[in-house]
Amino acid sequence: MSILRSLAQRDRVFDFLVPAASPVDVRHGPILYLEDVTVSFDGFKAINDLSLTIDDGELRCIIGPNGAGKTTMMDIITGKTRPDSGQVWFGSRHDLLTMNEPEIASLGIGRKFQKPTVFEALTVFENLELAMAADKRILPTLTARMNGEIRDRIDEVLEVIGLKALRGRPAGILSHGQKQWLEIGMLLMQRPRLLLVDEPVAGMTEQEMERTAELLTGLAGKQSVVVVEHDMGFVRSIARKVTVLHQGSVLAEGSMDQVSSDPRVVEVYLGAEAEEETV
């Protein structure tokens, strides 16, 4: 009876509609804070005294040569890899090194891997619906009203990722770029506070890259977005602040113009990239 009464309260905000990471405290500092983080694999320091902060709502690009530690850094943030030493905080309240992967994800840290992993036989709409249902908090209490609210959320996300017209089509018919956007949409269903995006434009057409740039820059502000990318044209098109990783630590940080004119960055990374482009 009390459940029925609570469902009838039209002004009630259901838990699943509250941003997943509402407890994250960013009042006095960054949303992500890494200090002196080190991790070794068989004695080799993949991450070496890495310190880095990401502000709430920021869009940050991380670049660096192969093996610089970009993926390992993402693995540490999401709890997949434990560092040997250092600190990793989400806001000022959550020590990520005391939490496991599902706990970290449920705080509102979403990760998009390079390869899209959508359910090809399901429609675009169903993929988004499933991403929401993966949130265990809503399963026990599905009601008609909640279904309506999930539909509204799906509509919102479809708009953001630009796939409204394809909502009823199987994900298998989507282009590579559209699959990437759908997967970003699946992460957005859970209202993350921080999105980690690994090489989003690899394999995309120019047009898809432009659309992805709009999508990611549009997400910033509402959530924090960290993009690891090798395509310097793309980075230039979206970047506000760029961090260059090299041998597991920060080599340089600043605007794209600042880092691309830094001789150390040119030497270890951009010089090699430029040579590759001219080959």
Ligand SMILES: Nc1ncnc2c1ncn2[C@@H]1O[C@H](COP(=O)(O)OP(=O)(O)OP(=O)(O)O)[C@@H](O)[C@H]1O
């Ligand atoms: N599980 C592991 N065991 C051993 N060595 C590892 C492991 N994971 C990463 N490494 C090593 O750590 C270093 C950093 O790797 P990482 O994948 O983080 O670099 P990256 O910057 O993401 O490179 P890329 O741009 O090629 O993806 C590399 O030398 C890699 O070989």
